[in-house]
Amino acid sequence: MGCSVESLKGSTEPHKLAVLGDERGSLIALEQGQNIPFEIRRAYYIFNTKKDVSRGFHAHYRLQQYIVCVSGRCRILTDDGVTVQNTWLDTPQKALHVKNLIWREMHDFSEDCVLLVFASDHYKESDYIRNYNDFKLAVKRYA
Numbered sequence: 472m473g474c475s476v477e478s479l480k481g482s483t484e485p486h487k488l489a490v491l492g493d494e495r496g497s498l499i500a501l502e503q504g505q506n507i508p509f510e511i512r513r514a515y516y517i518f519n520t521k522k523d524v525s526r527g528f529h530a531h532y533r534l535q536q537y538i539v540c541v542s543g544r545c546r547i548l549t550d551d552g553v554t555v556q557n558t559w560l561d562t563p564q565k566a567l568h569v570k571n572l573i574w575r576e577m578h579d580f581s582e583d584c585v586l587l588v589f590a591s592d593h594y595k596e597s598d599y600i601r602n603y604n605d606f607k608l609a610v611k612r613y614a
C-alpha cells in the first residue's frame with residue numbers, strides 16, 4: 472500500500488442506538504458525524520442468506536464499516552490479529568463499527584437476516600485482504 476494505514480487501537484466498537492419510537496412503531500436514525508464516525512461513500516445490504524453459509528473471511532487495508540442488522544440476527548467474528556471477538560447483532564438497536572485491518576467473518580445468519588452496511592469508501596477489490604496470513608503480515612507491518 473502506498474498510503475498510511477490507521478492505528479489498530481480500539482478497532483471494533485459496539486454501539487447502542489437510540490430508538491425514536493411512538494405508538495406507530497419504532498425508528499432509528501443514523502447520521503454521519505453523529506452515530507457513524509466517518510464519511511459515508513457507500514451503503515449495501517446482505518439478505519436472502521443461506522442456512523449454515525458463512526461470509527466475509529477477509530480484512531480491509533483502509534475501509535471502515537458500520538454494520539447494523541435491521542432484521543433477524545447473525546454473529547460477527549472480528550479479529551485484530553491478537554484478539555478474537557464475537558458479537559451477536561440480534562436487534563436493530565446494535566451497531567458494530569469495524570475499522571480497518573480487522574479480519575471479519577459473518578456466521579449463523581437467521582433466515583430473515585438483513586445486514587445493512589455503511590462504508591467509508593467505494594467498492595475496491597484492491598482494498599481486500601482475503602488471505603489470513605497476508606492479514607497477519609499486514610497487522611505486523613502497520614501495528
Ligand code: T46
Nearest residue numbers: 513515517526527528531534536538575577588593594
Ligand atoms: C464486508 C462484509 C461485512 C460489489 O460489487 N460491491 C460491493 O459494494 C460489495 C460489498 C460487494 N461487491 C461484490 C463482490 C463480490 O463479487 O459482491 C460480491 C460479494 O461480495 P463479498 O464476497 O465481498 O461479500 P461478503 O458478504 O463476504 O463481504 C461483504 C463486504 O464485501 C465486506 O467489505 O466487510 O460484507
